Amino acid sequence: MQQKHVLVIGGGISGMTTAIEIAEVGHEALLVESKPYIGGKVVQFSQYFPKLCPPQCGLEINFNRIRNNSRVKILTSARVNSMEGSKGNFKVQIMKKAELINSKCTACGKCADVCPVERDNTFNYGLDKNKAAYLPHEMSFPFSYTIDESACLRNECKKCLDVCEYDAINLDAREELIEKTFHSIVYSTGWEPYDAGEIALLNYGNHPDIITNVEFERYAAANGPTAGHIIKPSDQSAPKTIVFIQCAGSRDEKHLSYCSSVCCSASLKHALIASEKLKQVKILIFYIDLRVSGRNEDFLKQVEEDENVELIKGKAGKININNNKLFVEAEDILSGIKTKTESDLVVLATGIQPSLLNSKLPKDDYGFLLNDKLPEGIFASACASKPLDVSASLKDATAISLKAIQN
C-alpha cells in the first residue's frame, strides 16, 4: 500500500479523530493546531452529549491512541501559512510559533510560580486570570507549560529561566517555518461562539451577570474558574433565578440566520446542571422552538419533569438593566402575556459560527466550507462545514478521513 500523508488543520475533537483514523489504517497524518494544546472546544466543556460525561475520559482514550501510533504527528502553536499544488502534491508552509518552553518541560510549575505577569485565561474565555507562563489546563496535550508571547516580558524578567531545572525555557526562541508535502488536506477548523456583544438589546458586556453558554460551561466545569460552582459573577453568590435565552443571535437575519442545532440541547443540559448543583433555584428557558432531536428528546422529558425548570415559548429579545438588576423581556406566546422577569443570572445561548470566516475557499452564505466545491484533495469536516454536536462531528470526521485517503 502506498502511504499517503494527510494534513489535518485544527486539533479539536474532529481533527484528532480524522488524524487518528487515518493513522490507524496505515497512513500518515500531521495535526496542526494553533493553540498550545489539542482537544479544542470539547476540553472546555463541563459535560458533553450524549452521555453527559466530562470530556476528560473521552479525550484520554484519544490521547492514548495518538501516543501509541507513531504515524500521527502533532504540531501545536502552529498555523498553516500558505499552500500550493494540487491533489497528491500539496506543498504547505506551516509557521510554528516561537517555542519558549520546549519538550524538556516536566510541568513542575515552578516557572508559573515565579512569573510576575498575569494574562486573561483564554481557556476560561477570560473569566479569570493566569500567569504568562502557564499550563493551559490540567489535561493539556502535550503536557507542557507554555508562555504567552504577547504577555511575557522576555529578557527584562527572566525569572522563570532561573528556576527551571530542566533547561526547558529559551526566551530567545524564534518562530520556525516548516515546509512539507501532503497528499490531501482536511480542514477541521471548527467554530467560535457568535459574539453576543453584537446583539445590542441583550446588553451582553454591560452587566457581569449576563454570560454566554460557553462561559456557563466553564463555570460548571470542575476545572473552571469557580471549581464548578455556579455563581453570579457580580458578587460570587449563588443565583436564585437563572434565565436561559435561546437563539441569542441565531435564526436572525442580522446575526446568524441559521439554526446551530446544538444550543437547545446545550441549554437543557445547563439547566439540569444548575438545578442539580444549586437545588434552590428557579430556572426559565425562553425559546422560539425547542429543537431537540434524536435521543436528546428523552433528555427534554427529564428537563420538563424537573420542578426547578420552566420552559417558556417566546424569544427573549431584550434584557433591561435597571438599578443594576436584570429584567428579561419576552412574550409568553402560549398564554399571550408579555413577561418581564427579574433574573440573577442570564445565560445567552449563542450559536456556532465557522472559524474560517476570512478564508478564500468556497463557502456557503454563512461561511461554512462547501465540500462539493472545494478543490480536489481538500476536505472540510464537522463544524468547518456545518454546525454539529460532538457525536455527529465524530461521524463526519471519520467519514472525511476515509475520503482523504481514498481520493
Added chain:
Amino acid sequence: MQLITMMPETRNEKRETRSKILLPDIQFIKRVKKESNSDLKACMQCGNCTVVCNLSPEENPFPRKEMIWAAWGQKGMLIADPDIWLCHQCGDCTSNCPRGVKPGNVLASLRSQTIEYYANPSFLVKWLKKWWMLPVTVTIPMIIIHLILIIAGTLTITPDPVNYSAMFPHALLNSSFSILALLMIVGIVFSIRSFWKGMVKGYRLSGFEPESQSSVKERSPIKSGMTEKATSIIKTIWQVKKELLAHKKFKDCETNKFRHLAHAMVFYGFVALIVVTLFAILSAILGNYPMPFLNPVKIVGNLAGLSIVVGLLILIFQRLIKKDAVSSSNFFDWSFLISILLLVITGFFTEYARLVNDHLGYYWYLFHLIIMWYVILYLPYTKFGHMVYRFVAMVFVIQTGRK
C-alpha cells in the same frame, strides 16, 4: 424568582382556553402580503416584535398575534382587532424583526383594510385606493363646487382688486361646507358604528373573554383593579382625547424619532387651523374679513400652515428614503400625504395672490376649495380616517379593561 406580570398558574390556565378551529381567507393573505411587501409566511412567531414594541400592552400584546392571524388568513379577527390601532407605526418591530417580515407594514395594511371594510359606502374606499380612479374622485368635488358657483351666478366674475368672497360668497361658502361636514360626519358615524359592533363581536368571540360585561370584571385580573368610575365611557373618551392630544405614545418609539416630531407638527398645525377657521367664520359674519396680515389669528394660521408643510415634507422624505425599512407606501398613503400638502400649499398661494393682487389667485382659490372638498368629503374613506378609528379603538381598549 419574581414574575412581575402574572403567576405561572394563571398563564397555564390561559394557555388551555385558547384553542379553536380556523378557516383561512387566501385572498386576504395575498392582499396583506402585497400591500405590506412582507413575506408573511417567513414569520416564525418568536414574539420579538412584541418585546421591542413600547406601545404593546401586557396582556394579549401585539403584533405577534396579528402576524399569525394574518398568515392564517383570519380577516374576521383582524378587522375586529382594536390593537392594530394602538400601533403608531414607528418601525421598532420591523427594524428588529429577525426574519425581516415587517410587522409594522403588515399592521398598516390591516388598518387600511379595516377602513375599507367598515366604510359606508365601501366602494368609495376602493375608488380612493386606486390611482386610476383619481379622475372620478376628483371630478365629484369639482362638479359640486361648479354647481354652487353657477347657482350663485359668480362663475365668471373676477373683480379687481382680488376679492375671493365676490367669487364665492361667504354665506354660500359656509353653508356648503357645513353640509359637507355634516355628510362627512354621517359617513363617520355609520363607519364607526359598524367598527364598534365588529370589535364587540370580536371581543366576545376571542375565546377567553366571557359573554357578558359583568363577568369580565370577575375574571380579568386587570379589570378587577379598575374602579367603576374609570369605566365610564365619558371618562374614557376624555382620557383618550388627552392622550392623543399630548402625542404621548409616539414618544415611546425608538427607531423613528423624527416621525413623532413630524406627526406632531402636522397634527398641531391642523388643530390650530381648525381654531383659526372658527375665528375666521366669526369675523366673516361680523363683516371684518379678510383679516389683516398681522392679526394674531392670521399669524397663528400662517404658522400652523407652515408647520403642516414642514411636517409633511419630513414624512414624505422619510417614506422616500426609508422605503422598505420602516414602511411600504402605496397610493393609500401617498394620496393622503399629498392631498394635505396640496391643500396647505394652494392655501398659501391663494393668500399670496390676494396680497399682491394677482388674478391667478382665483384659480388657486378654486383649486384650494376642490382639494378641501376632496379631503373633507372623503375623510372617513381615506387614511385620514385613521384619526377617528384610532380614537374609537383606544376608547374600546380602555373600556374592555386592556390598559
